[in-house]
Amino acid sequence: MHDVLTVEGATLTKDTQSILKDIHFQVQTGEIHAIIGPNGSGKSSLLKSIAGHPSYALTSGTFYLNQQPINEWAPDKRAQNGIFLAFQSPNAIEGVTVANFLRTALRFHKPEQKVNATQFYQDLYALLEQVGLPKDFTSRSVHCNFSGGEQKRLELLQLLLFKPKFALLDELDSGLDLQARETVLQTIRTLQPHTGFIIVSHAMDFLHQLPLTHLYLLQKGRLVTQNPSDLDAVASLIKGL
Amino acid sequence: MASATDSTAFNAGFGLNQNTIRYISSVKNESPSLLAFRLQALETFLKLRLPAWIPNALPPIDFQKLRYYVANTQRAKKSWDEVPTAIKTTFERLGVPEKEQKFLAGVEAQFDSEFAYAKMRQQLQEQGVIFTDSNEGLSTYRELFEPFFAKIVPPHDNTFAALNSAVFSGGSFIYVPKGLKVQQPLQAYFRINAERSGQFERTLIIVDEGAELTYMEGCTAPIYDTQNLHAAVVELVVKKDAKLQYITVQNWSSNVLNLVTKRGWAEENADVRWIDCNIGSKITMKYPGIYLKGRHAHGEVFSIALAHSGQWQDTGARVLHLADETTSNVVSKSISLGSGWAGYRGKIHIQPNCSHCKNSTECHSLLLGDESRTGTLPYVAISGDSQSVCHEASISSLDEEQLFYLQQRGLNRAAAVSLSVNGFVNDLVQHFPLEYSVELKRLIDMEVENAIG
Structure with a gap:
């Protein structure tokens, strides 16, 4: 059975400023939805509000997870229920090591499961290797003095660790070298059967390598459905804006 | 807590006068000179006034309503087996895990105003370390300790130092011989027992030339209704090329007034480090001090303070540069929750006859609630043009x-x-x-x- 994430008539404001108007779409596990649009069109805002960011007010409309409204859910409840956001530029968390942070997060994701320390580190080392980060990142402060590429790799690592039902990827491909970008592509393909993706990207060559099921153009706060096979045409439309 | 009160074998009753002091001194079989010192300190205490800058949060203290000496036994216990069940039960009630209880079993603890157990001492004795209490320190090892006793913190240092000098009991007296690097940190575990009893420990640590020591103290106490005064004095003497690290985790119950005077001497090329964490108490006023007396001496104060609603954590540091090329480093981090106040109050003083001294001070405050409060109150006095001083402060809320x-x-x-x-x-x-x-x-x-x- 597929899980379904629905955005129904979402109108969003931030500090009384209107950001998004009457957004509708539905994502099922197994699907890959791409959202493209010019800078400032509200792509990141849409992803953050689905994840429950407190700065965005949903003035009308509803988010549903499997027909259940989640507007009132705190961000952690949304996360525990399988909604994952890969941040475009995550904040540094001084003094909190990657290992401590991830172990704490896992406890909340799997409260019934005792996280065995040895197993945890073995898994973490394997994931670090997979995303191309050295082992000593376990003891680095989360996103502290990370390069742009390292930040993205840590976000990717968490996507692999949590295996969410819905992955909202906010320019996860940007700032990565070709090899790391290939890892992102592989990860998406691997997780696809059990995950629904909403991917925000400016890189058409990246999106071309994915089996997109849906494509949207976000422009002036409105989401317009496009045909995924028209990716290049839509992209050139953005350039002209 | 009735059982704890019942087990009290000696106490000086309530109130403070010459008789209280004579009683304490006689119970401890002290020398006439020590009694004279106590009586003189009482006079000093009666003359001294609280400093003008004292936080308004400090309530008036009725010294006549306090108890100044309570001991549940005259003789110090030596092993965990001998520790009374009531004390073990208290540890359990405090939520100290079994592992930590074992950890604590190897240490010196104060129960009421006397040591409850001291298992480590024999091992240390073999190395020439003296690890004892103030009473024995000033009798058996008088020649060793007396030259420094009340010299780093004299009774006239402040009101509470004077009070402590008059009524002190318990606390650790430690001597580490030349060149010995003590591998195991020495530990003390204090708790207040009897209601309205004051805690007036007196600690004196001497680390002889080239020696090294880490000392740790942790405080925790059951909750009582009435106020408890804790006015300890800690004196450190760190001789040439020696190192001393003094670590405190203070978690008194929320009715305790924790007014502690801590000072250390650092001689040539010596290293003194105070690591201080204040979480408990109603009010804490504590500014660990370092006198950098010898050339190239180094001092550090690392301070963490956390205050929840109803708490006032007035913490900081006091560093006096008294010799050339002395360096110091102060880092203070405070966290205020609810309507709590946690902040930094400090004094950095570099004397005019010194050259090439360096100090760096960092104070960072984190405010978690809408009514949380903090303050950074630095006093920096620098003379001479070869000194380097840096003061950095920040206040932030949750991101x-x-x-x-x-x-x-x-x-x-x-x-x-x-x-x-x-x-x-x-x-x-x-x-x-x-x-x-x-x-x-x-x-x-x-x-x-x-x-x-």
Whole structure:
């Protein structure tokens, strides 16, 4: 059975400023939805509000997870229920090591499961290797003095660790070298059967390598459905804006 | 707590006068000169006034309503087996895990005003270390300790130092012989027992030339209705090329007034480090001091303070550069929850006859509630043109973007705040031994989660 994430008539404001108007779409596990649009069109805002960011007010409309409204859910409840956001530029968390942070997060994701320390580190080392980060990142402060590429790799690592039902990827491909970008592509393909993706990207060559099921153009706060096979045409439309 | 009161074998009753002091001195079989010292200190205490800058939060203290000496036994216990069940039960009630109880069993603890047990002493004796209490220190080892006793913190230093000098009992007296590097940190565990009893420990540590020592103290106390005064004095003497690290985790119950005077002497090329964490008490006023007396001496004060509603953590540092090329480093991090006040008050003084001295001071405050308060109150007096001094301060509140990130990874709000707060103090917590840092993290988690709900 597929899980379904629905955005129904979402109108969003931030500090009384209107950001998004009457957004509708539905994502099922197994699907890959791409959202493209010019800078400032509200792509990141849409992803953050689905994840429950407190700065965005949903003035009308509803988010549903499997027909259940989640507007009132705190961000952690949304996360525990399988909604994952890969941040475009995550904040540094001084003094909190990657290992401590991830172990704490896992406890909340799997409260019934005792996280065995040895197993945890073995898994973490394997994931670090997979995303191309050295082992000593376990003891680095989360996103502290990370390069742009390292930040993205840590976000990717968490996507692999949590295996969410819905992955909202906010320019996860940007700032990565070709090899790391290939890892992102592989990860998406691997997780696809059990995950629904909403991917925000400016890189058409990246999106071309994915089996997109849906494509949207976000422009002036409105989401317009496009045909995924028209990716290049839509992209050139953005350039002209 | 009736059983604890019942087990009290000696107490000086309530109130403070010459008779109280004579009683304490006689119970301890002290020399006439020590009695004279106490009586003189009482006179000093009666003459001294509280400093003008004292926080308004400090309530008037009726010294006649306090108890100044309570001992549950005259003879110090030596092993865990001999520790009365009532004390073990108290540890359990305090939630000290079994592992930590064992950890504590190897240490010196104060129960009421006397040592409850001291297992480590024999091992240390073989190395020539003297690890005893103030009474024995000033009788059996008088020649060793008396030259420094009340010299680093004389009774006239401040009101509470005078009070302590008059009525002190308990505390650790330690001597580390030349060149000995004590591998195991020495530990003390204090708790207040009888209601309205004051705690007036007196600690004197002498680390002889080239020697090294880490000393740890942790305080915790059951909750009582009435106010408790804790006015300890700690004196450190760190001789040429020696090192001393003094670590405190203070977690008194929320009715305790914790007014402590701590000062250390650092001679040539010596290293003194105070690592201080204040979580408990109603009010704490504590500014660990360092006198950098010898050339190239180095001093550090690392301070963590956490105050929840109803608490006032007035913490900081006091560093006096009295010789050339002396260096000091002060880092203070305070966390205020609810309507709590936690901040920094400090004095950095470089004397005009010194050259090439350096100080760096950092004060960072984190405010978690809308009514949380902090203050950074530095006093910096520098003379001479070859000195280098740097003072940095910041006040921040919780970073909502950071919390959103943590919550997006599944942590609930309280856990996210807790992790963020632990991150804020992590660089200082790392200086604590592992057992303490784990406990500290647990204490911070508990405090934050209580405040956040």
